[in-house]
Amino acid sequence: MRKAIQFAFSFAIWSIVATAKYNPPLFHFETSSLDNDIVHSHNFQPRGNRQQKPCKTYPSDAEWPSKTQWDAFNATLSGALIATVPEASPCYASNANTSTQCDDLTKSWSNSSLRIDDATSIRSILFQGMTCMPPSYAPRFLFTRPNASTCSVGGFPAYTVNATTVEQIQRAVLFAKDQNIRLVIKNTGHDFGAKSTGMGALSVWTHYLKDTEYIEKYADSKEQDGYGGPAVKLGAGVQVFEAYALAKRYGITLVGGEGRTVGHIGGYIQGGGHSPLTSIWGMAADHVLSINLVTASGTFITANSTQNTDLFWALRGGGGSTYGVVTSMVIKAFPKIPVTTMRYNISTGGNFTQAKFWEAQKVYVDNFEKYADLGHYAYYRVRHVNGEIMHDMTSWVAPNTSATNFRASIAPLLEKWKSVGANLDPVIEEHDNFADAWEAGFPQEAWTWNMRQASRFFPRSVLANDTSRAASFDAIKKVFEEGANLIMFNIRNPPGSEAIDNAVNPAWRKILMFALMFVTWSPTDSVDYVTQLSRNLTYEWNPRWKALTPGSGTYMSESDYIEPGWQESFHGSNYPRLYDLKKKWDPEGVFYAQNAVGSEDWVMGETLLGHLPSQNSKLCRK
Structure with a gap:
């Protein structure tokens, strides 16, 4: 079930000059999706009393899927399922290569590019529990784990789907619902709030959805007062440095982040997205024209100014990891400027x-x-x-x-x-x-x-x-x-x-x-x-x-x-509407993230330092 990340999926970023009215063509990875009839019938299958279960299901529970079930699930994903092995585990292995591997890992531990290329590594390692770090970084005071000489999965997800098609994302969502397993989304793991990790979770990793497209003229469906100019379509895995390289290639400007390795259309834009260009052009979320995503029902949809408009409103600033798994966005482009x-x-x-x-x-x-x-x-x-x-x-x-x-x-x-x-x-x-x-x-x-x-x-x-x-x-x-x-x-x-x-x-x-x-x-x-x-x-x-x-x-x-x-603090007067939309689009609470819309309905079972919710603990309904 394990597979080397660097070989899991790779292809060059590609760009095509195009014109599009309303919606540009789907990316290749978006054309592989489950038929809506299949998703619809799946959502109406009997589910027993899943909604009444007080907590998500964990590896220590009798209801946790068997190896046979995980293997069968992996087969539907064409082998894209990764069983978590913490990145620093070579520091704790008893083999001849341990010392060299651990030394290399320790020297590169602050390298954001290398950490992002790992299926489960995150920036907010404190809230994961710090259960497997290079020894020289491991806290001596042991407030996060009982023994600093050991390595465990801790608050990392149990499994990760290395998504390269929409169908794989849909199957991950449906499997997590069926098995009552916590579902998390990781793009780059760059966030400071531990939104892309969780003990016993199934993670959807969108890092390799790197497709890009330049659109010479995007015609918004609101033809009288809508937008009609250049735009780009970006896959969920495109990072800021890749988006800016595309902009330079076509002589345009994109409103994006200052951090190089941040995902351009993940939690960054979905959370609003401030930019070095905000003082002249506003927030990155202000310039989103269309969004493709997989919802909590497993359905693949488009949200824009004429369809699924409530979700389109919410995803532009209401926060990531709470309404669905975004696969791509179309974003307005501005002229080249000095x-x-x-x-x-x-x-x-x-x-x-x-x-x-x-x-x-x-x-x-x-x-x-x-x-x-x-x-x-x-x-x-x-x-x-x-x-x-x-x-x-x-x-x-x-x-x-x-x-x-x-x-x-x-x-x-x-x-x-x-x-x-x-x-x-x-x-x-x-x-x-x-x-x-x-x-x-x-x-x-x-x-x-x-x-x-x-x-x-x-x-x-x-x-x-x-x-x-x-x-x-x-x-x-x-x-x-x-x-x-x-x-x-x-x-x-x-x-x-x-x-x-x-x-x-x-x-x-x-x-x-x-x-x-x-x-x-x-x-x-x-x-x-x-x-x-x-x-x-x-x-x-x-x-x-x-x-x-x-x-x-x-x-x-x-x-x-x-x-x-x-x-x-995060949403002001928008929050009541955002919460209502959460209940509409995700009534079963498939998507959860720390301090995300609707997260107040859940509680983590343990704390760190006596006051910080630990992602290395069970998630239960209040």
């Missing part, structure tokens, strides 16, 4: 004291409104490094702006910084297209394992007021001084975006600053220390930011794993 970027580092030390650093930071935040209204976007960090403060601007992005005009816009800021001793040598580059600017400005992200975070939107109304802006700045500074690190975004949604009818969190439309706090630890830190850091995020620090931003929210994909009142 982009200027800036990168720099500033660190305290010598005459540039920490007091002067915060003075410089305040000058910058005081100008957030100015820069966002110019269409700029900035992504930077403020971190504790060897007793000093490090501020690194990963990239300040100025779309549709020449380097000359950009320098003129930031000259007053740099002059003020210089006056307080914040000398820097910025790298400013002008590119004739966004893909090249992004390539130069955003290095590949590491696969961080020892991290917890929380976040909050600071709206324009708060930052435009001198008093509330000063209070917000002080609250952010205070959290840093008490031990957190910061990731900061200067970003807006453009005027008029609030009128777009999709499920994007309404709080996104009012944003001027997106602030994240995060904590890290080492394997040698005590359980008490890590527990206190984690509790500080949720119960001490983030509430201060919330108190200053009433009615605002945060981004579900970069939020606290146990965000209190997440329904309001």
Whole structure:
């Protein structure tokens, strides 16, 4: 049943210049699907009392499928079923190759590309239980498992379907329903909230659905007021770096993420998707024209402006892993534009004291409104490094702006910084297209394992007021001084975006600053220390930011794993409608993910650190 991942399925990304009215042709992998009559008849077969079962079925349960059943299921998938073997298991095997394999694995453990190419590896390894890690990364304090010298599957899925056809996805959904098994979806495993893992689950892995198509003119079915321009169709496995390469090839621009290895149309777009281009063009979800997906009934459908319109609304911002398995999307493309970027580092030390650093930071935040209204976007960090403060601007992005005009816009800021001793040598580059600017400005992200975070939107109304802006700045500074690190975004949604009818969190439309706090630890830190850091995020620090931003929210994909009142924080006034649609499209609760729509109807059986739901435990109805 096991098969080498690298040989499971491979083909080159392909692109075809085409025209399409309403819906482009299905990708080749989408043409292999179950007949709707078969799916319909399956859904009306007697199911006994499955709906009344209080918990999902697990390997320790008598109802767990036998090996014969798993083998039969694998046969219907043409051998695409993978029995989970944790990636770090070579570190615990007793064979001659163990040492070399483990050394190589340890050296590459933070490489996001290699982790994404594994069927079950995820970024949020803490919530999986850390049950099998290279020994040098395994926590010494053993708060996640009884013995650090062992390796177990833990919170990873029991089996994974390496999906290369829609039919395989349909069969996975139907099998999970029939057997009352937890079903999860993994694209890249890049999320911070453990949405793509779960003990005893069957996982649908969409990583190899890499087909792409360029559409010269997409004619929306609403011909009077709909869209009629260039677009791309992307398979679910296409990652940001692949989407941008396609855009460069055809001289277009796509609104997408800054992370290179993130899946472009998975949880990123389904969660809303902020972008270096958001200040001029809004959220990535705002530009979706059509979606193909497999629903909880196992049916393969299209959702767009004229069919399944309620689901089309929900999938554009309502969150992934909760309404179905998306196989492809059609996305609006924009013209090629020039982009200027800036990168720099500033660190305290010598005459540039920490007091002067915060003075410089305040000058910058005081100008957030100015820069966002110019269409700029900035992504930077403020971190504790060897007793000093490090501020690194990963990239300040100025779309549709020449380097000359950009320098003129930031000259007053740099002059003020210089006056307080914040000398820097910025790298400013002008590119004739966004893909090249992004390539130069955003290095590949590491696969961080020892991290917890929380976040909050600071709206324009708060930052435009001198008093509330000063209070917000002080609250952010205070959290840093008490031990957190910061990731900061200067970003807006453009005027008029609030009128777009999709499920994007309404709080996104009012944003001027997106602030994240995060904590890290080492394997040698005590359980008490890590527990206190984690509790500080949720119960001490983030509430201060919330108190200053009433009615605002945060981004579900970069939020606290146990965000209190997440329904309001992630969805605002959209939540009641999203919950009703969840009950309509998935009444049996086939799809579950942490803090996803409808997840409040379920509970995990165990916790980590005494307050974090463990994916290495049973999922039961409340």
